[in-house]
Amino acid sequence: MTVDWRVVMKVLYLNNIYQGGGAEKVTRQLYYGMKNIGVESYLLTGYDDGIETAAGDSNIEALYSGRYAKECAVLRGCLHNNALPVNKRLRKKLCAMIEENDIDVLHINNAHGNYIGIEDIAYLSEYVKVVWTLHDMWAVTGHCAHAFDCTGWKTMECGRCENKRTYPAFYYNNIKAVHKKKKDSFTGHGITFVTPSDWLAGICRQSYLKNEHIITINNGVDMSEFGICDRQELKKRYNVPAGKKVILFAAANLNNEYKGFSYLAQALDKLDNKSDYYLLVIGQGLGDSVISQEFGIKEFGYVSTTAMMNEIYAMADVFIIPSVAENFPCVALEALASGTPVIGSDAGGIPEIVSKDVGWIFPSRDSAALAQTISSAFSNTKQLDMMRPACRHRAEKLYTLDGMLEKYKCLYEELCRNNA
Numbered sequence: 001m002t003v004d005w006r007v008v009m010k011v012l013y014l015n016n017i018y019q020g021g022g023a024e025k026v027t028r029q030l031y032y033g034m035k036n037i038g039v040e041s042y043l044l045t046g047y048d049d050g051i052e053t054a055a056g057d058s059n060i061e062a063l064y065s066g067r068y069a070k071e072c073a074v075l076r077g078c079l080h081n082n083a084l085p086v087n088k089r090l091r092k093k094l095c096a097m098i099e100e101n102d103i104d105v106l107h108i109n110n111a112h113g114n115y116i117g118i119e120d121i122a123y124l125s126e127y128v129k130v131v132w133t134l135h136d137m138w139a140v141t142g143h144c145a146h147a148f149d150c151t152g153w154k155t156m157e158c159g160r161c162e163n164k165r166t167y168p169a170f171y172y173n174n175i176k177a178v179h180k181k182k183k184d185s186f187t188g189h190g191i192t193f194v195t196p197s198d199w200l201a202g203i204c205r206q207s208y209l210k211n212e213h214i215i216t217i218n219n220g221v222d223m224s225e226f227g228i229c230d231r232q233e234l235k236k237r238y239n240v241p242a243g244k245k246v247i248l249f250a251a252a253n254l255n256n257e258y259k260g261f262s263y264l265a266q267a268l269d270k271l272d273n274k275s276d277y278y279l280l281v282i283g284q285g286l287g288d289s290v291i292s293q294e295f296g297i298k299e300f301g302y303v304s305t306t307a308m309m310n311e312i313y314a315m316a317d318v319f320i321i322p323s324v325a326e327n328f329p330c331v332a333l334e335a336l337a338s339g340t341p342v343i344g345s346d347a348g349g350i351p352e353i354v355s356k357d358v359g360w361i362f363p364s365r366d367s368a369a370l371a372q373t374i375s376s377a378f379s380n381t382k383q384l385d386m387m388r389p390a391c392r393h394r395a396e397k398l399y400t401l402d403g404m405l406e407k408y409k410c411l412y413e414e415l416c417r418n419n420a
């Protein structure tokens with residue numbers, strides 16, 4: 001008898017929080033997307049950040065709720081050096097959910113944040129098939145989410161780390177022991193590792209994960225929620241002056257060192273005719289900006305609706321992502337889906353997204369090169385306009401949400417068949 005795994009398959013998603021950055025967005029896309037195509041899905045978050053937006057969905061819940069829980073998480077981080085070994089409460093909760101709902105696949109996203117222990121992942125793999133989508137390098141390093149130029153993670157020499165305050169920060173020196181614990185817990189347990197970028201897959205294959213099951217599934221964007229819009233009409237609605245060269249930057253937290261806003265500020269300061277430009281900023285933390293007063297600036301703060309995000313992307317002439325560390329940023333995909341050319345650094349998987357027909361790549365941390373790239377991009381406005389349909393076409397061809405969901409569904413089905 002042929003079993004239709006699309007009907008009987010049940011997946012439990014796990015992430016540190018509900019609302020946040022790219023990892024949280026992908027987690028929500030997977031949870032709601034799989035539900036929409038008939039996969040019985042559940043979502044457990046470590047903490048309740050933003051979970052009120054999912055009120056009424058009994059399949060979504062948080063392990064810890066409220067301010068006290070978050071304060072305890074900070075304390076756990078200090079006590080355990082941001083490397084929680086075991087969380088018995090989470091184990092009990094997850095094992096109960098797996099048994100009660102007959103879960104076939106546990107799909108982990110962000111695993112740092114002191115809500116799940118390093119050893120818990122190996123423990124849970126004995127009860128259920130585990131898929132782990134990596135959104136950074138944390139799974140292969142002694143402590144950090146991004147190693148930058150350090151290669152200690154390749155040779156298990158993270159104990160000599162000179163950047164202990166890089167997120168997630170270490171307070172005392174047991175990095176070498178934690179790194180070994182990660183290796184023991186993440187290898188040899190049948191875990192399937194998914195990387196959104198080829199760049200991160202390459203990192204994993206240079207690490208102790210090299211003999212594990214590693215596949216690449218690109219992040220996706222819902223093409224029905226993003227599209228090319230009438231830019232002139234949008235400028236009028238948002239009071240953006242006509243005739244300006246409009247640049248967009250977006251990050252949940254502008255002070256996040258990974259996002260490289262300081263390099264964009266330096267690049268803008270090097271431009272000639274600064275008054276010709278207009279900067280749009282999505283995100284928190286601009287404050288007393290170092291941006292020259294010659295620039296027009298419009299701050300949007302946190303944008304909660306996809307429709308508004310689409311309009312802001314579409315209104316810009318170019319979207320700039322000057323990150324010093326990245327994986328496969330959803331914001332770049334959304335910009336392309338909105339028909340907006342992208343100027344991106346060569347960090348992580350950004351060069352995989354931005355081909356020559358839809359934008360430009362510059363060396364990370366090189367503000368002079370970024371300034372030159374901006375000037376070059378605006379030297380031919382007709383070329384910018386011609387890029388818009390190419391941007392949309394690339395997103396439709398390579399980065400649809402439906403395509404991402406189909407690949408994950410096939411992965412789940414394969415794991416379930418192998419476990420039958």
